[in-house]
Amino acid sequence: MRTHPLKSAIAVHWREHASLYVFVIVLFLMGVIFGAIVVNSLGFSQKQDLYYYLAQFFGQVSKDNVASAHDMFRQSYMHNVKYMVLMWVLGISVIGLPVILVLLFLKGIVVGFTVGFLVNQMGWKGFLLSFVSVMPQNLLVIPLMIVMGVMSISFSLRMVRNQFMKRPHEPVFPMVMRYAAAMAAAAFGLLVSSAVEAYLSPVLMKQVVKWVANLIIIIM
Template identity: 75%
Template sequence: MRRHPVKSVISVHMREHASVYLFVIVLFLMGVIFGAIVVNSLNFGQKQDLYYYLTQFFGQVSKGNIAGARDMFQQSYFHNLKYVAFMWVLGISVIGLPIIFILLFLKGIVVGFTVGFLVNQMGWQGFLLSFVSVMPQNLIIIPAFLVMGVVSISFSLQMVRNQFMKRGHEPIFPVIMRYTAVMILISISLLVSSSLEAYVSPLLMKQVIEIVGNE
C-alpha cells in the first residue's frame, strides 16, 4: 500500500527536524510557564487595574459593543501574518536566528499570561473564558508559529552549513522556494485562525459571560 505523497513529505520533515521541534516546543512551554509566573509577580494594584479593564471588555462583549467581525478578522490576520513574515525574513538573514527563539518564547509568555491572569482572578470561570477566547484560534496559530519557527531555524542552519561546505550542498534557489512555499501555506492556514477569532470566539465568549453572569 503506497503512502500518500503529502503524508510522506510531512513524515520525512518531522523525522529530520525532530530535535528542532523538541527544542522550540520546550522553548514555547517555558514561555507559557514564565507568563503564568509573571501573573503571580504582579502586585495587588496592578492586578486590580488589569481586572478592571478586563471586566470592561467583557461587559462590552456581552452587550455586543465590540469591533465588527470584519475589522477583527483583518486585524488578527495581518498581525499574525506580520509575525510569520518576520520569522521568514529572520531565517533568510541567518543572523536573525536568535530573534526567532525570542519570538517563540514571547508568544508562549502571552498565552501563559492571558490564561494565568484569567484563572488567577476568576477561578474556574476564568478558565472557561480563556478556553473559549484564547484556545480556538490558538489551536491553529501556535502550531503554525512553531512550524514556521522550525523551518526558519532549519533554513538558517542550512545556509550556515553551505557557507562552510564548498561542495556537495544543495543549490540555494530550490531551498528558498520550498522555504517560501511553507510560509505561504502557513499564511493560508492563518485565515482559518483569524476567522475563528473574529466570528466564533466572540459568540462563545458572549454565551459564557451570560452563563457566568447568571450564577
C-alpha cells in the first residue's frame, strides 16, 4: 500500500525534528504554568482592577456592543501574522534564535495568565468562559506557532552549520524556499483561526455570559 506523499513528508519532518518539538512544547507549557503562577502573585487591588475591566468587557458582549466581526478578524489576523513573521525573520537572522524561544515562552505566559485569571476570579464559570473565548482559536494558533517556532529554530541551526562546520554545505536557496512555504502555509492557517475568533468565539461567549449572567457581577 502506497503512502500518501503528504503523510510521508510529515512523518519525515517529525523524525528529523522530534527532539525540537519536545523542547518547544515543554518550553511553551512552562510558559503556561508560569502565567498561571503569576496570577496568584498579583495583589488584591491588581486583581480587582483587572476584574473590573473584564466584567465591563463581558457586559459589552452580553449587550452586543462589541467591535464588528470584520474588524475583529482583521485585528486578530494582523496580530498573529506579525508575531509569526517576527519568528520567521528571527530564524533567517540566525542571531535571533534566543528571541524565538522567548516569544514562544511569552505566548505560553499569555495563555496561562488569561485562563488562570478567569478561573481564579470566577471558578467554574471562568473555566467555561475561557473554554469558549480562549480555546477555540488557540487550538489552531498554538500548533501553528509551535510548528513555525520549530521551523525557525531548525532553519537557524542549519544556517549555523553551513557557516561554521567543515562539512558539505546544504544549498541555501531550497532551504529558504521551503522556509518561505512554511510561513505561507502558517499564514493561511491563521486565516482560519482568526475567522474562528471573530465569528464563532463572540457567539459562544454571548451565550455563556447570558447563561451565567445571574452569577456574574457586572460592574458598569
